Amino acid sequence: MLDILLVEDDHDLAETVVQYLELENIHCDHASNGVRGLYLLQEHDYDALLLDINLPRLDGLTLCQKLRNEGKDIPVLMLTARDRLQDKLDGFRAGTDDFLVKPFELDELVARVQALTRRRSGQAQILSYGGLEMNLNRREVYRSGQRLKLTPTAWQLLETLLRAAPEAVNRQKLEAAVWGDRIPDSDVLKVHMHYLRKTVDSDFVSRLIHTVPGFGFALRENHEQG
Structure with a gap:
């Protein structure tokens, strides 16, 4: 209901x-x-x-x-x-x-x-999860108060993950969020996710971006893994 x-x-x-x-x-x-x-x-x-x-x-x-x-x-x-x-x-x-x-x-x-109700609203101006905060109006992303510099592609990937967090997002949805119907080969997504993971996680003790084998990726805090 x-x-x-x-x-x-x-x-x-x-x-x-x-x-x-x-x-x-x-x-x-x-x-x-x-x-x-x-x-x-x-x-x-x-x-x-x-x-x-x-x-x-x-x-x-x-x-x-x-x-x-x-x-x-x-x-x-x-x-x-x-x-x-x-x-x-x-x-x-x-x-x-x-x-x-x-x-x-x-x-x-x-x-x-x-x-x-078949979808959540796309109108939220601030998306946040696990110390990450994305301000859609200002086009700024912070983790624990530290500003992150993202490429436009990395921004779209992170926004998609934030909207779903902590649920996993499959590769097809991530690709569609960035490239629409013109999907590149799978290595392109892999390269961009590598860059995004490095930007979001490399300067912090805990990882937020996790690979879900055979499915896609997810933003999850340590206590929500598995």
Whole structure:
């Protein structure tokens, strides 16, 4: 069952949405203001967020931006009565993944939720794991406070690994992240991973980049190996 959060101050609409989603086997918690919504997001790992723009105490755009600045990659579907292009551009800049304009059909809401939860959001601005921190806005990477210099290819490989960490990423996905459909021979990936491993691990006691035999690579701390 999917587990999502609805942040909406219209109680009648919220009740309708929560009940309909339950019928579709989607559990939905509800917060009536932005501060309460932010608290629930910090306490629970939801599969998606349904977020109204006009909220008391903390508006939806600010809440969304706070999540992205903290590196949260939860998919966000913004619910809004505003249908102007500028409003949508503001939402995308704040980090939302999709929009649904009120009034909306409930079956369309379900379809949007299901589509969003098939992937995590790509809107997070800071990715971090095991002392590594990647700031997507500034295009900077640090490990334990030490800045790392990466080539564009190494950046793409590390971003892909960070988004999945500590899960392993297969070679095909890493190649597609860098070269798309024009996949080079396997030695090219091997060379770039060697460079990335040297940059990320050579000046530190513990290794973060690990080879997963017959599969690919993973970012893992020592206690998560194996």
